[in-house]
Amino acid sequence: MSTPQAPGWQTPALHLSRRNFVAAMGAAGLLFLPKHAAADEMIDLGLPGGGGERPVTTAFPQKGKMILQRTRPPLLETPFEVFDQGVLTPNDRFFVRWHWANIPTQVDAGSFRLNIRGHVNATLSLSLADLVAMPTFEIVAVNQCSGNSRGLYVPRVPGAQWGNGAMSNARWTGVRLKDVLDRAGVKAGAISVRFSGLDEQVIEEAPHFMKSLSLDHARDGEAMIAYAMNGEQLPLVNGFPLRLIVPGWYSTYWVKMLNDIEVLDGPDDNFWMAKAYVIPDTPFAAVKPGETGYKTVPINRMLPRSFVTNLKSGARVKANAPLTLRGIAFGGDTGINKVDLSSDGGATWSPTQLESDEGKYSFRRWETSISPTPGDHQILVRCTNSNGEVQPMQTYWNPSGFMRNVIESISFSAA
Amino acid sequence: MSRFLAPLVLATIIVGVGFSVSTAAAPASMHFNSLSLDLPFGDRMFDGPDADAINNNCLACHSAGMVLNQPKLPRKVWEAEVEKMRAAYKAPVAEEDVKAIVDYLTRIKGSD
Numbered sequence: 001m002s003t004p005q006a007p008g009w010q011t012p013a014l015h016l017s018r019r020n021f022v023a024a025m026g027a028a029g030l031l032f033l034p035k036h037a038a039a040d041e042m043i044d045l046g047l048p049g050g051g052g053e054r055p056v057t058t059a060f061p062q063k064g065k066m067i068l069q070r071t072r073p074p075l076l077e078t079p080f081e082v083f084d085q086g087v088l089t090p091n092d093r094f095f096v097r098w099h100w101a102n103i104p105t106q107v108d109a110g111s112f113r114l115n116i117r118g119h120v121n122a123t124l125s126l127s128l129a130d131l132v133a134m135p136t137f138e139i140v141a142v143n144q145c146s147g148n149s150r151g152l153y154v155p156r157v158p159g160a161q162w163g164n165g166a167m168s169n170a171r172w173t174g175v176r177l178k179d180v181l182d183r184a185g186v187k188a189g190a191i192s193v194r195f196s197g198l199d200e201q202v203i204e205e206a207p208h209f210m211k212s213l214s215l216d217h218a219r220d221g222e223a224m225i226a227y228a229m230n231g232e233q234l235p236l237v238n239g240f241p242l243r244l245i246v247p248g249w250y251s252t253y254w255v256k257m258l259n260d261i262e263v264l265d266g267p268d269d270n271f272w273m274a275k276a277y278v279i280p281d282t283p284f285a286a287v288k289p290g291e292t293g294y295k296t297v298p299i300n301r302m303l304p305r306s307f308v309t310n311l312k313s314g315a316r317v318k319a320n321a322p323l324t325l326r327g328i329a330f331g332g333d334t335g336i337n338k339v340d341l342s343s344d345g346g347a348t349w350s351p352t353q354l355e356s357d358e359g360k361y362s363f364r365r366w367e368t369s370i371s372p373t374p375g376d377h378q379i380l381v382r383c384t385n386s387n388g389e390v391q392p393m394q395t396y397w398n399p400s401g402f403m404r405n406v407i408e409s410i411s412f413s414a415a
Numbered sequence: 416m417s418r419f420l421a422p423l424v425l426a427t428i429i430v431g432v433g434f435s436v437s438t439a440a441a442p443a444s445m446h447f448n449s450l451s452l453d454l455p456f457g458d459r460m461f462d463g464p465d466a467d468a469i470n471n472n473c474l475a476c477h478s479a480g481m482v483l484n485q486p487k488l489p490r491k492v493w494e495a496e497v498e499k500m501r502a503a504y505k506a507p508v509a510e511e512d513v514k515a516i517v518d519y520l521t522r523i524k525g526s527d
Contacts, residue, residue: 051485051487060454061452062452069480070457070481072457072477073477074454105453106450108449109448110449158486158496173445203506203507227447228445233445240450241447
C-alpha cells in the first residue's frame, strides 16, 4: 500500500517483498518471542465429520476466554455460552477476525488521525478528540462474520472453520459516517466510499485490505464510526481506536483500526470487493457443490438467525416439569417479527416471548416454557424478520461457506 | 404443536430476569488510553520429514493452526487453495514447492 507509516502506531512485523522474503522469514523468527497459550481447556465445536476440537485461550490482550481458531493473524470465536448471558456481548468475549498479520500493537490515542480524502472538497485529518466533539450517534448492532458457522457446512469448505460464535453484539458509540463525509464535503459525481485500517499485509505486493460502500449507503445515517463499544474504548484486536459500523451488513465491511476513508468517483473494483467476499447472486447465495458459471455479487446484508442458548444438544432434563427454553435471535438487516419453536420437525410452530428490544440490528432474547413428556425430543427454532423473511428448513450451500442461516435445532431427552 | 408441548405455557414473568443490558456512557467524557500490547505469535511448525516446503512457505503470513483446523478436502481443493495463496495473496511460493505443499496437505488433510 502507499500510505506512509505515520506516527501514532507501530506495526511489529516486517514488510516482505518477494525478493527478501526468505531471508526476512528467518529474521522474523528472531524478532518474536513465542508465547504459548495455556491449552488445558479444549472445546468441541461438533463439526460434521469431526475435527472440531479447539483450545480455549486467554493469551490475547484485553480478551477473556476465547476459542482459538488461529493465532496469527487472530481468529477468536466467542464461546457459545456467552450468548446466554445477555444480548450485549462483553468486549472481552467479542469475536475477532483479521486478514493480515501486520497488526499495530502500539496505538497512540493522541497522535492517531482519521483521514478523509479523495472526491471531497476538503481533505480532513481528524483526531479522536475531533470526533468526540462531533454529534454523538449510538446504535446496538450485531457484527457477524460472513463465514460464521462455516465449519458446519456439508460438504465441508476451506476457510476459517467457525462454529456459531463468529458473531457478537455491542452498543456502538461514535459519529455518523454521514456527518464526517458532510464535513469533508462530498463532490458531485462521487459514487462510493472506500475504507481501510492500520493493519497491513505481510507480503508487500498482496492486496491491502479495503472495503467499500455505495455513497448512498455510506450516507444513510446509520453507518457510523465507533470509538466506543459497550461504553468503553475498543480492545486492540477489535479495532482500537475506530471501527466502521455497518448495521445489518456482514462484518467484512466493519473495517477495524479505521484510519482512511477515500471517496471515489466510480465503483470500487479492488480485490476485496471484486474477488473476495463475493457470493452467488441467487436466493440464500445457494449453489450446488461443483457448480460453476454463476454470477457473483459482493456479500451484503445479513439474513435472520436464531439459536437456543440455555440448553445444549444431548442434555437430560426432567420430564413433565416446566422447562425454560431461551435464546437469541436477530433479523439480519431489519428487526424481528417473531421467533417460533417446533417439536415436530417443522410441521407446526409455537410462538415464544420476545424480550426487551435494543433496536432492530441487535440480538433479541426470546424465551418460553415447555413441559416435556418422557423420551427424546428435538426442538427447532426459527426467526421471522420484520420484512417477513423466514429462516429456511433447507441448508443452502456455497463454496465459500458464507451466509449460513438454516433453522437450528437441539436434541435432548426427558426422564 | 405436538407431543410434549401440550401444556405449553408462554412465560410472562421472566422478562429481564438475569439479563443485563448495560447502558453506554461514552461521549463527552470519553477518554482514550493509548495501547501498547503484545499479540501471541503462534510458533507451531508442521511435523514430518515432508514438511519443509509448507514450513518455509506458509508460516510467514499465518500460523499453522489455520491449516491444522481445516477439514479433510479433495486434492483439487488443496491445489486451488495453494494457487489462491500465490495468485491472489502473492505468497512467494516457488513453482517447485507447490507440489510438495499440496502433497503434504493431501497427506494430512486429504479426503480422496
